[in-house]
Amino acid sequence: MADRTALEDEDVDIGGKADRAVVRDALGVGVAVGLSGFAFGVTSAGSGLTLLQTCALSLLVFTGASQFALVGALAAGGGPFTAAAGALFLGVRNAFYGLRLSQLLALPRAVRPFAAQWVIDETAAVALAQPTRRAARLGFVVTGLTLYLLWNLTTLLGALGAEAIGDTDAWGLDAAGPAVFLALLAPMLKSGTERVVAGLAVLLGLGLLPVLPAGVPVLLAALAAPAVLWADGRRRGRGDAR
Secondary structure, three states, rough: OOHHHHHHHHHHHHHHHHHHHHHHHHHHHHHHHHHOOOOOOOHHHOOOOOOHHHHHHHHHHOHHHHHOOOOOOOOOOOHHHHHHHHHHHHOHHHHHHHHHHHHOOOOOOOOHHHHEEEEEEEEHHHHHHOOOOHHHHHHHHHHHHHHHHHHHHHHHHHHHHHHHHOHHHHHHHHHHHHHHHHHHHHHHHHHHHHHHHHHHHHHHHHHHHOOOOOOOHHHHHOOHHHHHHHHHHHHHHHHHHH
């Protein structure tokens, strides 16, 4: 009896340590990325959006890459429909995260519509890295809650700060958004194919920028992915034929 009790206590202790490790990692991701909301608030206010519009984007859209793409296109003079199309294109990836997470987390149906708001790069990364469903759920919730609250708070502070300092271009704060976006994107480029896609997309975007309306080069830069994958497939096919 005493041995069984000792084993149960040991299991509880191990489980507690595992939960604390998941919470620690989730909080680290949530805080690190959540602070980037300040850069978005500054960039959005500098592009001409009001405080209410800026905060509404973070509350309702809540996917940093799409938000930066939207305000960046507007700041460059693009129309609202073109800017929204670019943001929507970037946000499509979250649907694929949702397909995988729905199987992993297996949340009750009543909870899924609310959880969908938190399906983003960071929550997916933390959840998918966990060994058990319990740990995945814990990581998803802690990351999502931390990031959502902090992102919206720093968005508000950034927008208020931008209004207080006036012209953000004079301070060079218009570069904050692209810099943060690149910082988030760079660690994801692990394979050679991914780096080639990113490089070609940059060339397409910058090369088409002087000749096409603002926002359109971003959409056309997406053609880099199928082009590189097609070329890679042909190269592999030739190698197999030999």
